[in-house]
Amino acid sequence: GENVEQHPSTLSVQEGDSAVIKCTYSDSASNYFPWYKQELGKGPQLIIDIRSNVGEKKDQRIAVTLNKTAKHFSLHITETQPEDSAVYFCAASNGNTPLVFGKGTRLSVIA
């Protein structure tokens, strides 16, 4: 089955700097890649997703890139703010089974 690896497990950045989180997946049939943000004590919420027919997607300060050949995708957050501090999860889906999640990245934005 699908296996999703996520790095780094923790990330600290200065406010205003950029943050990058990377994930790799094993199933070449996977075609949907969402990113979730989880704030303390809450359930994860979708912040952006990308499908395999595109290589990049942007939404204001957030962008996701996908390299199907290398089977990896990344989350980019620019101009980070303290409210970006949270745990971020990547996930992958092959169209036949539920989402498989990475182990998460704890992002701390230092003011």
Place this chain on the structure above:
Amino acid sequence: SQTIHQWPATLVQPVGSPLSLECTVEGTSNPNLYWYRQAAGRGLQLLFYSVGIGQISSEVPQNLSASRPQDRQFILSSKKLLLSDSGFYLCAWSRVLSNTEAFFGQGTRLTVV
């Protein structure tokens, strides 16, 4: 609009006691339902999912079971809790099984003592 309710928010239970966590979804019909467990350093582990009433798929063999007695109700149970059952349990739903957004509840923090 659709909403997902999960309760209780926190729970402290002794080892060997039973468990019942409930999740309900409003505003949609025939949702796909999921139970995840989140433990430190292990991310979101899928425990069970259901594509319809009475249909349960188990992803990880363990001390837990799930049931779906009604279309929008999903229950996570245990007959005898273990210390290792402690964690943050999340219920989620989606419109189809894959390739689409999953919507999560607020979670239940279970501590087994």
